[in-house]
Amino acid sequence: MSGTVEISSPAQLSTLLSSSRVVVVNFYNEGNTSSKAIAPVYDQLASQLARPNRVTFAKVSTVQQAQIAQSYNVTNTPAFIIFKNNQKIRTYSGSNPQQLSEAIKDLAAEAENEGGGSGGFGEAGSSGSGGWRGAALPRGYGDVTDQVDVRGLDLLNSDSDFGGVRTLFESSQPASLKKGKAAATGSEGNKDWVESDVDNQLMLYVPFTSTVKVHTIQITSCVSGDEEDDEAPVRPKTIHIWTNRQHNLGFEEAEDIPAIQAIELKPSDWDEQTATAKLELRFVKFQSVYSLVLFVADGEGDSEKTRIDRIRFIGESGEKREIGKLEKIGADD
Structure with a gap:
């Protein structure tokens, strides 16, 4: 046909x-x-x-x-x-x-x-029910990024010269992985990622359209890897996570409210091929989640710029969303 x-x-x-x-x-x-x-x-x-x-x-x-x-x-x-x-x-x-x-x-x-079987489902870099992913799915869990309510997303301290907050939840593979290291530096002009603005911190509020169980968070950051360039953006290092907030936190407010979990990423945590790291969550703490706040407290190295290309949420979705609640992920802000 x-x-x-x-x-x-x-x-x-x-x-x-x-x-x-x-x-x-x-x-x-x-x-x-x-x-x-x-x-x-x-x-x-x-x-x-x-x-x-x-x-x-x-x-x-x-x-x-x-x-x-x-x-x-x-x-x-x-x-x-x-x-x-x-x-x-x-x-x-x-x-x-x-x-x-x-x-x-x-x-x-x-x-x-794909052949007649499972094909590429669940493999790193594949497109499945939740779109492109930078890492394989843990057994028994699925990509629930499509449960993100893009209408309520909020990102603080992002540089407006780069993609808006919805860029983080694009279902497509990051352009930098398609084009190589030249694109990771921005030379290709396709800035489908987020960078911090006045310092290396970012504060992201993510509401969901249904209650979800979050097992793992995948973060993709396609940096250039040029250690001699102090101004080149770097990957996130320390990330604090809160659940079920009604709105985003301010940077000062985040210092006073204990996080549900804080994770420090090491260079070895990043997959070389997909530029993706997995945040392994204390699953018992993330059983009935209707919103998340992710605070990137610092980045690798001394750069004032932190870069994130994609975020994927892996787990289980709760009560089925009504037809029509789906929104376009990746729309320009």
Whole structure:
């Protein structure tokens, strides 16, 4: 099957989701300017990446198929929902062709390379139900980053010249890992990461759309590794973590409130290939979590800049989120 499939009934969509490993659905409105603008990009991706029974591209008119749109709580167009093995794994809204293209290409490559078994699920650097990961999943746990409520994210002391807070939860592989060390220094101009501003501290507030159990936190930091450059950004070193706060903490406030856990990362904790470290949590302390505060107290070395490319949360999700609570991860602030 090549090109796109125009969906004319709920039954047709259901059959498609059952017959193809990956299905990308474009919800559009014929009268919407943004829907019209991104349509050629979507059609081009379909012509390049569609594979019979593996990767299928579909379109749903929210006007003609209002029932389908309502069932997935699509209210704004264009919207793109990606399904894998008949499960909804990702939702994007708006007309950002680059982000959509990268996400679909990653999934298409994975679907193409997978055999009839488990394929690349759970491997470091793979795209799974929670997107790209820099480390393998611990047995019995999954990626719950899609439970992050991106609408409530808050990041203090970040440099506005770099990506916003939602960049940390992009589902795609960090651009620096694709392009090598040159990109890690910023020379490629694609700054899809976060750097601290006036000093090397960062304070991140992360609310969730459901109660989660957090087993591990994966942090990716693609620094250049140039020890002679005192101004080059460095990786986080000491990280303090709080649970179930109603809002972010101030830097002075963090000194007065005991953290649930403090972790000091060593250079050996960082995987050389994926630039990712795993924060092993005291799991019993993170059983019913609806928000986290992560305080990067300092970084490796003497640099005043700390860099983080991605954060992934590994554990178990609690009460199932209502359809429609999914938000686009990685939207510009």
